[in-house]
Amino acid sequence: MQQPAGKSPAIVANGLSRTFRRNDGAEVRALAGLDFEIERGEFVCILGPSGCGKSTLLQVAAGLLPPTSGSLSVQGVPVTGPGPERGMVFQKDSVFPWMRVAANVEYGLRCRGVPAAERRRIAALYLDRVGLSHVARAWPRELSGGMLKRVAVATVFANGADVLLLDEPFGALDYVTKHILHDVLLRLWAEPDRDARRTVLFVTHDVDEALILADRIMVMGDGSIVDDRRVEASRPRSTDTLLQPGMVRIKHILLGHLGLEAARPGDAPAVAGG
Amino acid sequence: MQDPADGRLPAGRSLRSIRRLLSPTGGARFDPLGLVGFALLIAVWQLLTGVIPRFSLPSPLAVAHRIGADFFSAESLAAYGLPDTSLLDSMIYTATNVLIALAIGTLAGTVTGLVTARVRWVRSIADPVLMVTGTIPILVLAPFFLIWFGTGRISALLLVIIYVVVIMYVYAQRAAENLDPVYEEGALTLGASRARIIGDVLLPGTFPQVLGGIRIALAGAWGLEAIAELLGSQHGIGKLVQVLAGSTDIEGIFAALLVLAVVAVLFDMLASAIVARITVWNRHPSSSGA
Numbered sequence: 026m027q028q029p030a031g032k033s034p035a036i037v038a039n040g041l042s043r044t045f046r047r048n049d050g051a052e053v054r055a056l057a058g059l060d061f062e063i064e065r066g067e068f069v070c071i072l073g074p075s076g077c078g079k080s081t082l083l084q085v086a087a088g089l090l091p092p093t094s095g096s097l098s099v100q101g102v103p104v105t106g107p108g109p110e111r112g113m114v115f116q117k118d119s120v121f122p123w124m125r126v127a128a129n130v131e132y133g134l135r136c137r138g139v140p141a142a143e144r145r146r147i148a149a150l151y152l153d154r155v156g157l158s159h160v161a162r163a164w165p166r167e168l169s170g171g172m173l174k175r176v177a178v179a180t181v182f183a184n185g186a187d188v189l190l191l192d193e194p195f196g197a198l199d200y201v202t203k204h205i206l207h208d209v210l211l212r213l214w215a216e217p218d219r220d221a222r223r224t225v226l227f228v229t230h231d232v233d234e235a236l237i238l239a240d241r242i243m244v245m246g247d248g249s250i251v252d253d254r255r256v257e258a259s260r261p262r263s264t265d266t267l268l269q270p271g272m273v274r275i276k277h278i279l280l281g282h283l284g285l286e287a288a289r290p291g292d293a294p295a296v297a298g299g
Numbered sequence: 300m301q302d303p304a305d306g307r308l309p310a311g312r313s314l315r316s317i318r319r320l321l322s323p324t325g326g327a328r329f330d331p332l333g334l335v336g337f338a339l340l341i342a343v344w345q346l347l348t349g350v351i352p353r354f355s356l357p358s359p360l361a362v363a364h365r366i367g368a369d370f371f372s373a374e375s376l377a378a379y380g381l382p383d384t385s386l387l388d389s390m391i392y393t394a395t396n397v398l399i400a401l402a403i404g405t406l407a408g409t410v411t412g413l414v415t416a417r418v419r420w421v422r423s424i425a426d427p428v429l430m431v432t433g434t435i436p437i438l439v440l441a442p443f444f445l446i447w448f449g450t451g452r453i454s455a456l457l458l459v460i461i462y463v464v465v466i467m468y469v470y471a472q473r474a475a476e477n478l479d480p481v482y483e484e485g486a487l488t489l490g491a492s493r494a495r496i497i498g499d500v501l502l503p504g505t506f507p508q509v510l511g512g513i514r515i516a517l518a519g520a521w522g523l524e525a526i527a528e529l530l531g532s533q534h535g536i537g538k539l540v541q542v543l544a545g546s547t548d549i550e551g552i553f554a555a556l557l558v559l560a561v562v563a564v565l566f567d568m569l570a571s572a573i574v575a576r577i578t579v580w581n582r583h584p585s586s587s588g589a
Contacts, residue, residue: 087488109490119485123503123580132499133489164580184489 033101035188035224036063036086040095043081055081057248058095063241065100066222068214070235073245074283079228080116082245083192086226087113099188109133112181114194120165120176127152127161129176133184151179155209171202175209182213182223191227195234204264207237211261232279236272237262244282252282357550365554375551379542386539386558393528393535394562397520400456404463405513411464412471413501425468433465437523438530445531455527455535462523463516470512474505507581510574517570521563 043056055078063069073079084090085097088107097104099111112133120129130148139147152158155175165173174194181189191210195203214225229235235242236256244252256275258266266272341359348358357365369376372385411429415422437458444454482500491499528537536559543551575582 087484089484089487107484107487107490109488111488113485113488115481115485117479117481119481121482121485121500121503123506123578125580132486132491136486136490136492136495166580166582180489190488 033065034062035065035067035100036061036226037098038062038095039097041082041085041092041097042094043078043085043090044093054078054248056085056092059248059250061243061250061253063224063226065224068225068227068238068240070227070229070239070242071245072229072232072235072242072279072283074230077245078248079245080192083113083190083226083228086188087111087190089113109137109184110186111188111190112184112186114174114177114181114189114191116193116196118165118170118173118177120173120180122165124165125161126157126163126165126168126176129165130180130183133180147183148179151183151213154182154213155179171198171206174198174206178206178210178213182216186223187221188224189226191225193228193230196229196231203234207234211238230283232276232283233267235279236267236276237264242275242279244279246282252278254278354547354549357553361550362553362557365550366558369551369554370558376539376542379546381539381542386536386555389534389536389539389555390558390562393521393524393537393559394566396452396455396535397459397517397524400459400524401463401513401517401520403456404460404516405467407460408464408467409471409509409512412468412473413475413505415468416472416475417501422472429465429468432461433469437462438526441527441530450531450533452532452534455524455532458527459520459524463520466516466519467509467512470515471505471509474508474512475501477508478504507574507578510570510578514567514570514574517566518563521559525559 038059038061041056041059042054045053045055047053057078059082071079071082081090085092086099086104088104088111091105104111120126121132124132127145127148130152131144134144134147149158149161152161155178157172157175157179160168160172165176168176177194195206198206214222216222227235227238236258239256241253241255243250254275256272258269258272267276344356344359348356353361366386370386376385411421411425415425440461441454441458444457448454448457478501482504483496486496486500525535525537525540528535529541530537532538536555539555540552543555
């Protein structure tokens with residue numbers, strides 16, 4: 026999926042809407058006409074309370090759910106179905122329990138007919154990068170929850186997707202495991218042997234997680250984007266980074282959007298991204 | 300997952316793997332408590348023979364003798380005009396029918412069950428037909444089958460096949476419904492085709508429950524086949540029981556039923572060992588073989 030060198034955006038949404046019909050017949054607008062652009066190589070966190078439509082947005086981007094109206098294009102091509110150029114890490118464990126760890130990481134490559142030797146080389150490389158070389162031959166049942174997430178992350182990176190969609194992937198993990206996985210994810214994202222960084226769309230309801238990971242945070246509420254701002258803090262970021270005055274200010278604004286804490290007067294207005 | 304037997308001679312390893320295959324969980328040690336239960340059963344039986352007269356309840360030893368005497372050839376049975384004159388021949392006939400019916404019924408029931416779980420309109424058509432069939436007592440169907448298809452192999456086979464199809468249909472359908480959609484969605488986003496998803500996700504993902512269904516179907520199939528033979532057949536353990544019942548040969552009936560029971564138990568152990576082998580990924584780590 027090599028694109029010409031032009032600086033076209035990685036993801037473009039135009040009037041993107043998705044409605045669901047509830048069992049009682051009422052219509053629910055999960056996505057209410059979204060317009061946004063995401064640059065190539067950008068790490069974007071989509072933040073919002075549960076039920077705000079953020080997971081629906083990712084399902085549409087993955088091609089698992091068609092939009093009701095409007096369109097979403099990835100690297101200039103309108104999304105009409107799932108494709109290996111858009112890798113997805115799910116909230117639930119999607120690692121196949123009936124395949125050994127290495128076979129899971131190879132699976133996407135196998136689907137696309139990559140020769141066995143090449144598959145094994147790539148799988149070994151990514152298993153090494155997520156620190157799981159020692160369990161390559163194990164069954165997923167023998168791994169912990171955090172290790173399973175590493176397998177899922179290694180699988181989408183090994184598959185070579187240019188756009189990664191992560192739907193609250195670390196939501197169920199404990200604090201420490203979560204932080205370790207942030208490091209693993211950011212290290213993979215900054216892979217030295219790739220000419221361009223991958224574009225990441227990371228859905229979360231955790232403000233700290235968004236601040237640690239994102240170049241840019243889009244806040245969703247009731248199917249719309251209610252805030253869109255850049256996080257300028259330099260990388261690598263640590264838990265201490267979150268204590269810098271600029272970060273604390275952003276955190277208060279974000280918490281305000283989530284309805285947890287009133288945004289303080291005098292806060293800078295949101296900076297429109299894209 | 301280190302195998303401590305790695306350094307052993309090939310002969311030792313194969314013996315070990317056979318032993319592991321035959322153990323009930325396919326990996327755990329043989330449980331001696333199972334033998335205690337068996338011994339208790341024999342003891343109760345022996346005690347009861349002290350109370351119940353011999354023509355109603357023969358002793359375990361008498362039945363064992365009878366099995367030994369009639370196993371390979373039985374003149375007493377030939378006197379009744381039976382074509383199969385030994386317990387072994389009758390058992391082979393019954394077992395063959397059960398296995399043929401199991402194979403055909405499992406294939407048909409599993410395929411329709413899996414398809415209906417994913418294709419709505421096929422389910423709309425198939426569900427009522429199979430659910431209604433499932434509620435008809437097989438014994439009600441039996442006389443019709445005997446009229447339509449005669450007393451040959453076909454009638455008994457069809458009865459057992461219908462039973463297996465209904466069970467496997469329900470098990471396979473439920474297995475596919477219980478399979479978390481995240482696996483199929485994950486495969487799709489990795490670039491898998493629909494055909495690949497059937498082979499790589501749907502089949503292995505439903506295997507544990509489908510194989511469990513086969514064991515249930517197998518357990519019921521023995522009794523059903525025997526009853527079908529009893530109602531109208533020229534062969535098999537069921538026919539043997541029917542003929543012996545005509546002359547109130549209780550000892551002979553016990554011998555025939557005991558052979559049937561032992562074979563059914565052996566097949567179940569084999570089936571459970573094969574299931575454990577195929578779904579080794581589904582076994583809890585702590586119960587892996589010692």
